[in-house]
Amino acid sequence: MTSNSQRRVLLAKPRGYCAGVDRAVETVEIALEKYGAPVYVRKQIVHNVHVVRTLEERGAIFVDETEEVPEGSIVVFSAHGVAPVVHQEARGRNLATIDATCPLVTKVHKEAVRFAKDDYDILLIGHEGHEEVIGTSGEAPDHIHLVDGPGDVANVQVRDPDKVAWLSQTTLSVDETLATVRALRERFPNLMDPPSDDICYATQNRQVAVKQMAAGAELVIVVGSTNSSNSVRLVEVAKEHGADNAYLVDYAAEIDEAWLAGVTTVGVTSGASVPDELVQGVLAWLAERGYGDVEEIESVKESMRFALPHELRSVQRPSGPGPRLEART
Secondary structure (H helix, E strand, O other), X not given: OOOOOOOEEEEEEOOXXXXXXXXXXXXXXXXXXXXXXXXXXXXXXXXXXXXXXXXXXXOEEEEOOHHHOOOOOEEEEOOOOOOHHHHHHHHHOOOEEEEOOOHHHHHHHHHHHHHHHOOOEEEEEOOOOOHHHHHHHOOOOOOEEEEOOHHHHHHOOOOOOOOEEEEEOOOOOHHHHHHHHHHHHHHOOOOEXXXXXXXXXXXXXXXXXXXXXXXXXXXXXXXOOOOOXXXXXXXXXXXXXXXXXXXXXXXXXXXXXXXXXXXXXXXXXXXXXXXXXXXXHHHHHHHOOOOOOEXXXXXXXXXXXXXXXXXXXXXXXXXXOOOOOOOOO
């Protein structure tokens, strides 16, 4: 076993909450303060177990479908976005809607509508069943074809190979997406690019930080939930860029002490929907086992901030981003 003087932690920065998650979580918090409980939320507001549980304690009720929301109630749509049919269903039930869709996801929706209006076949790079993919596909269901990675490119069928465009789920691995685009361009040389990169800035920044950190860490611990696409990608990126092992945990209590055998340097990061208190819990757990020397690895500074949904913009926000999710007792 390594001596305590040799042990250290490399802490990735940026990590945790992105601007879209911060906006979505705050949307539910402010809706509860403004309207009182219950406030219904369609799907998980963000893909994090702790965030969902804490908001439930405050009076949020999470449902899978709009039909589960009592008529005339308030419903918040999650950060991952919804298809137009969901808005129609909400109007049919006389629901007061608050749309917490991340503005970067909304951008992809608008691109899908524009390409469909110009009668392109749209190749949507993403994972089948992911809420963001379902929402984007619903904008132009007759034009969109899902492409789930480079291995799926051979299965794509389009009407006109010279009139094809690609879009992407925002939370994918940058490297995987570029590999898929390269494979698509081999089949469709005139493939049209979106007007800007669809991989969200936060996904890119967190992956860049992990790439830098993983090269110097035998073990990487990613804090995040298993249904969080960007968190799962961070584990993959860590393994691809030098870490001997990488694991995903929701809480420090899930860490297996056996993972530390022979490990001098532990890398720590978190997905874009993870409050920093969970990362601090992991750092405290590691410190108790001799890994108290923490060095932050910063790849880029983030300052992005999104306005609240228009229904809540009259409410005063606190200055500066950051989680406010300490569980109430």
